Each structure stands twice: as C-alpha cells, then as structure tokens.
Amino acid sequence: MKAAYVGIDILYPALSSLYDTGCEIVKVFTCNTDNVTEFNTATISFAKDHGIPFQTERIKKDDLYSLLDMGCDFVLVGGYYYIIPVIDELRIVNTHPALLPTGRGGWPMPQTILKGMTVSGVTMHRMTKGLDEGAIILKRQMPVYPDTDDLGTFTKRQWDLIPDMVKELVSDFDNLWNNAVPQPEDAEYWQLPTKEDYTVRDTDDVSRADLVLRAFYGYECYYIDTRTNTEYELIEASAHEGAPKSPAPGCRLFTVKGGYISSPRTRCV
Numbered sequence: 001m002k003a004a005y006v007g008i009d010i011l012y013p014a015l016s017s018l019y020d021t022g023c024e025i026v027k028v029f030t031c032n033t034d035n036v037t038e039f040n041t042a043t044i045s046f047a048k049d050h051g052i053p054f055q056t057e058r059i060k061k062d063d064l065y066s067l068l069d070m071g072c073d074f075v076l077v078g079g080y081y082y083i084i085p086v087i088d089e090l091r092i093v094n095t096h097p098a099l100l101p102t103g104r105g106g107w108p109m110p111q112t113i114l115k116g117m118t119v120s121g122v123t124m125h126r127m128t129k130g131l132d133e134g135a136i137i138l139k140r141q142m143p144v145y146p147d148t149d150d151l152g153t154f155t156k157r158q159w160d161l162i163p164d165m166v167k168e169l170v171s172d173f174d175n176l177w178n179n180a181v182p183q184p185e186d187a188e189y190w191q192l193p194t195k196e197d198y199t200v201r202d203t204d205d206v207s208r209a210d211l212v213l214r215a216f217y218g219y220e221c222y223y224i225d226t227r228t229n230t231e232y233e234l235i236e237a238s239a240h241e242g243a244p245k246s247p248a249p250g251c252r253l254f255t256v257k258g259g260y261i262s263s264p265r266t267r268c269v
Contacts, residue, residue: 002070004028007029007030009079010038014076014162015078016046037235044056073173077095091177093137097109099122104131113150118144119142120158124139132189135180137177138165138168143157151217151218199212202256203226207258219235220235223261235263236264236265237262
C-alpha cells in the first residue's frame with residue numbers, strides 16, 4: 001500500500017511503525033515546532049534518512065489531491081497543529097491519545113492525569129471535519145497511575161501501544177475502515193488546558209503542585225510568588241514534601257505549602 005504521514009514527534013512511533021509494515025510512504029507532512037518542549041526533529045530526520053519528501057507548510061486541499069495523483073491509499077496522522085482539510089476521496093486515519101469517545105480534544109494527555117483517571121489508551125479513527133468525531137477503527141487501552149505518572153511515563157506507555165495498532169491497521173485496512181464504529185452522541189470533549197491549569201503559586205499545597213507538574217512534565221509550567229508578585233517559567237520541575245534540601249547543580253528551589261519545587265530549567269518572566 002501507498003501511504004502518507006502527518007505528524008510531529010509527539011506520536012513518532014506511528015511514523016516508524018508505518019514504515020516497518022512495508023507501506024511505501026510517499027510523503028511526510030509535519031509543521032514547525034519550538035523544538036524546546038515539542039519537536040519535529042525525529043520526524044524530519046526519518047524522512048531525510050529514508051529519502052521521503054517532506055513538507056512543513058500547512059496542509060491544503062491541493063496537497064491531498066496531489067497524494068491521490070501519487071496513488072496514495074490512505075493517510076495516517078500522528079499529531080498535528082492544524083485542522084486537515086478532509087476530502088471524501090482520500091481515507092485519513094487519526095491517531096488520538098485517549099480512549100474515544102471520552103477525551104476528544106487537542107491535548108488530552110495532561111487532562112487524563114489531572115482528572116485522576118486510571119485507564120487511558122490510544123484510538124485510531126476516521127478523520128472527519130468534526131474534531132475527533134470520526135468512526136472508531138481501533139482502540140487499545142492501558143493503565144494510568146494517577147499518583148505517580150508524569151506526562152513522560154504516560155506518553156511512553158501510549159507509544160508502546162502504537163506499533164501493533166499500525167501493523168493491524170495496515171494488514172486489514174479495507175475491512176477495518178469499512179467496519180469502523182460510529183461514536184455515540186454523548187462523547188466527552190476536553191477543552192485545551194488554560195495557563196491557570198499549569199500555574200502553581202506559593203500558596204498552593206504541595207499535593208496540587210505535584211499533580212500539575214507531573215501532568216505537564218516537559219512543558220512550560222508557571223510558578224507565582226504572591227509575596228513579590230514574581231512569575232517564573234519552569235520546565236521539568238518536580239514537587240517534594242518537607243523542608244527544602246540543597247538543590248542539585250543548576251536547579252532552583254521554590255516553596256509551596258508543605259513542601260517545595262525543584263526546577264532544573266527556570267526563567268523569570
């Protein structure tokens with residue numbers, strides 16, 4: 001089969017697994033990222049290493065019709081910043097990092113941890129004009145450990161599900177596509193987190209600081225010292241109970257109720 005891929009590094013195994021199935025990947029579409037908290041470097045390197053044309057400009061309908069002219073059988077999506085202009089003539093499969101119909105939306109992974117959920121997974125569904133509304137093709141579930149998981153450990157378990165899902169998708173594509181199960185009307189949509197969701201204050205309890213920093217681990221979180229009204233950006237920070245200890249080299253400490261935060265990457269904003 002001939003396929004195209006759309007994505008950034010957040011669900012990178014979808015791309016490498018697609019190649020491993022023996023599909024001919026005719027084109028890779030990605031988009032520009034900050035390459036600080038979100039990356040496209042692995043995706044672009046893969047395309048270059050395998051001689052696959054790639055595009056960082058936003059996808060337009062003409063791009064999809066060009067894929068049809070190349071004989072492309074389907075498109076697999078693994079995370080993308082923009083709405084893809086779906087056309088009826090081309091089958092597009094989205095890889096969504098939640099168990100639909102629960103968790104529609106652009107960034108469900110942190111919300112899964114914030115909500116204290118104990119089960120999540122990955123869903124592959126038909127891409128339609130409505131966000132995450134397409135019929136479900138495949139689902140795989142996994143446990144979530146809400147008291148200890150951070151975004152990194154959570155995402156790693158999702159990555160582990162993807163290779164077998166891609167293999168099954170390609171091996172029986174027509175049958176799976178044709179028998180996809182429509183989603184119920186009572187699907188649950190999760191709004192994108194707001195800055196308040198990933199902001200911690202010195203007046204917060206250490207338990208809330210721990211939850212927030214784990215849910216958004218690897219991305220920007222914010223700490224506000226209400227005494228001086230100073231705001232800091234924190235990346236890869238962690239919360240700890242008890243009195244502050246001597247920080248590791250390069251780390252900065254911040255106080256919260258009942259504990260402290262240690263941050264290796266800090267910037268005053």
